[in-house]
Amino acid sequence: MLKYSIISFLFLIIFTLPVNGQSPAEKILRKRGEVYLIFPRPSREKINRLSRKISIDAVKEDSVVACVNKKEYEVFLKEKIPFRIYFYPRPKKTDKTKSLADLESWTAYPTYEQYDSIMQKFATDHPGICKIDTIGSTYQGRLLLAVKISDHVDREEEEPAFFYTSTMHGDETGGYILMLHLIDYLLSNYASDDTVRMLVDSLEIWINPLANPDGTYYGGNNSVDGARRYNAQNIDLNRNFPNPEDGPHPDGNDYAVETIAMMQFLHSRNFILSANFHAGEEVVNYPWDTWTSSERTHADDAWFQCVSREYADTVHAHSPAGYMTYADNGVTNGGDWYVITGSRQDYVTWYLHGREITVELDHSKITPEDELNSLWKYNYHSLLNYMQEAIWGISGDVTDSVTGKPVRARIEIPGHDRDSSWVWSDSLSGYYHRLILEGTYDLQVSAPGYRTKNLSGVVVTNHRLTRLDVTLAPVSVSITPPSKSGIYLFPNPVHTGSSLTLRWGTEEKATISFTGPDGRKRKEITVQLREGENPIPLPLSISGICFVTIRGTHSPAVTEKLVILP
Numbered sequence: 116m117l118k119y120s121i122i123s124f125l126f127l128i129i130f131t132l133p134v135n136g137q138s139p140a141e142k143i144l145r146k147r148g149e150v151y152l153i154f155p156r157p158s159r160e161k162i163n164r165l166s167r168k169i170s171i172d173a174v175k176e177d178s179v180v181a182c183v184n185k186k187e188y189e190v191f192l193k194e195k196i197p198f199r200i201y202f203y204p205r206p207k208k209t210d211k212t213k214s215l216a217d218l219e220s221w222t223a224y225p226t227y228e229q230y231d232s233i234m235q236k237f238a239t240d241h242p243g244i245c246k247i248d249t250i251g252s253t254y255q256g257r258l259l260l261a262v263k264i265s266d267h268v269d270r271e272e273e274e275p276a277f278f279y280t281s282t283m284h285g286d287e288t289g290g291y292i293l294m295l296h297l298i299d300y301l302l303s304n305y306a307s308d309d310t311v312r313m314l315v316d317s318l319e320i321w322i323n324p325l326a327n328p329d330g331t332y333y334g335g336n337n338s339v340d341g342a343r344r345y346n347a348q349n350i351d352l353n354r355n356f357p358n359p360e361d362g363p364h365p366d367g368n369d370y371a372v373e374t375i376a377m378m379q380f381l382h383s384r385n386f387i388l389s390a391n392f393h394a395g396e397e398v399v400n401y402p403w404d405t406w407t408s409s410e411r412t413h414a415d416d417a418w419f420q421c422v423s424r425e426y427a428d429t430v431h432a433h434s435p436a437g438y439m440t441y442a443d444n445g446v447t448n449g450g451d452w453y454v455i456t457g458s459r460q461d462y463v464t465w466y467l468h469g470r471e472i473t474v475e476l477d478h479s480k481i482t483p484e485d486e487l488n489s490l491w492k493y494n495y496h497s498l499l500n501y502m503q504e505a506i507w508g509i510s511g512d513v514t515d516s517v518t519g520k521p522v523r524a525r526i527e528i529p530g531h532d533r534d535s536s537w538v539w540s541d542s543l544s545g546y547y548h549r550l551i552l553e554g555t556y557d558l559q560v561s562a563p564g565y566r567t568k569n570l571s572g573v574v575v576t577n578h579r580l581t582r583l584d585v586t587l588a589p590v591s592v593s594i595t596p597p598s599k600s601g602i603y604l605f606p607n608p609v610h611t612g613s614s615l616t617l618r619w620g621t622e623e624k625a626t627i628s629f630t631g632p633d634g635r636k637r638k639e640i641t642v643q644l645r646e647g648e649n650p651i652p653l654p655l656s657i658s659g660i661c662f663v664t665i666r667g668t669h670s671p672a673v674t675e676k677l678v679i680l681p
């Protein structure tokens with residue numbers, strides 16, 4: 116996985132001098148909608164400033180590689196930075212005549228149709244522990260597929276939900292096959308391997324091998340040879356998520372079709388741990404991407420460093436010297452590498468109170484087929500270990516002390532948590548799960564309409580689970596202060612026909628929209644909100660899960676999942 120980095124510099128002697136009025140970069144843009152550029156490495160400040168305008172892909176010792184679409188290219192030209200076109204080396208064309216049986220050694224790329232069949236086959240071959248689900252459709256109508264792997268797979272169980280997703284950059288393909296191989300490994304070894312059985316029995320595992328199929332199959336459904344980074348709308352999906360600093364649309368684009376589908380999927384599941392896979396470098400990257408570590412760290416920075424270190428160290432134990440050694444021997448804080456806004460990792464970790472890392476698997480963008488098996492051997496122990504992390508920490512149920520019903524509550528560690536590092540219990544089950552390093556902690560559990568509970572001296576041991584159920588006593592008057600940074604819809608779940616209350620931090624006009632899990636807006640109303648509690652008419656036509664988005668005239672839009680019971 117190293118050999119291409121040297122060869123790649125041979126490609127640099129192609130200059131972007133205009134030819135017949137059109138530069139080579141423009142020619143590539145016209146043909147492929149995107150082009151990679153390389154330019155001398157400027158100061159860190161300048162890299163981070165450029166990163167807001169173009170898609171910085173890799174920061175190397177003395178150069179920077181970036182991807183641009185047409186609009187970004189024009190913006191980049193105004194910077195007057197000398198550059199050259201950069202071609203990531205592409206492996207020789209893949210053999211297009213593989214049978215499904217051949218593909219099951221996970222050493223070749225399937226066609227898009229074969230990918231679909233492989234995913235279906237996982238579920239039909241292992242119906243007891245695997246089912247297939249669709250996250251949504253892409254801009255061009257391909258499917259964003261995921262499998263759920265768990266014991267009692269058809270039931271919603273009280274288990275930590277875990278998520279792996281790969282290849283949101285369509286040309287970073289190694290992780291795509293790695294995920295298929297992992298699914299196969301979990302399903303095939305469930306009966307015989309203790310670790311696999313423990314993972315499948317303890318977790319609700321979701322795996323989405325291909326998050327940008329339009330990009331991966333940009334050259335046609337038969338091959339990944341024409342794969343490109345962006346989606347079919349020329350959007351970099353890993354710059355397109357809401358951002359803690361900039362809010363919605365940090366890249367200036369509308370949300371891509373794939374981004375909306377992924378946000379809705381993530382909202383509808385309470386994933387407590389996740390990772391997404393990329394290529395172009397070999398390093399484990401942890402939050403924040405938005406800030407350097409000297410500007411801001413996550414409250415659980417030490418935990419993030421620990422799980423990232425474990426991933427890389429385990430890789431090193433199973434790979435030849437030199438693999439995954441970028442930055443601090445294979446680990447970097449996101450912003451310390453280079454700052455980006457709109458990344459999935461920061462969206463999940465900030466907005467959804469999850470914990471997500473980004474794993475860069477290979478220097479090559481398209482891992483050659485004859486290296487796919489090595490990629491698996493180097494990484495699969497780490498993949499299993501990382502999943503296991505989701506089992507540890509503190510977990511339990513939050514329930515109403517009078518009715519015994521589940522309560523959606525905020526579980527916070529005062530003096531430790533900051534920004535958005537606390538977690539929430541699930542509104543339907545009351546289940547919560549907090550990942551944290553070994554130590555003794557004081558927990559505070561609060562919910563609108565309930566007396567806040569403080570629990571001191573909760574002991575957490577590494578690689579052990581601390582079980583802690585919490586009952587909350589209802590009070591007639593809520594003691595949670597109105598807050599601008601948090602919205603509170605209650606009761607949640609709510610019964611159709613009953614009244615809903617919104618707690619809001621300021622007086623302003625707002626639109627409230629109700630969107631179904633399919634992304635269709637069901638109802639939108641305009642209301643005048645006052646500070647404190649506001650009765651909200653609940654549309655009679657809606658039931659089940661919906662997403663309520665409140666857009667105040669002076670406040671950033673906020674969305675909360677609401678469950679409407681019949």
Ligand SMILES: [Zn+2]
Binds near residue numbers: 287392393395
């Ligand atoms: Zn990437």
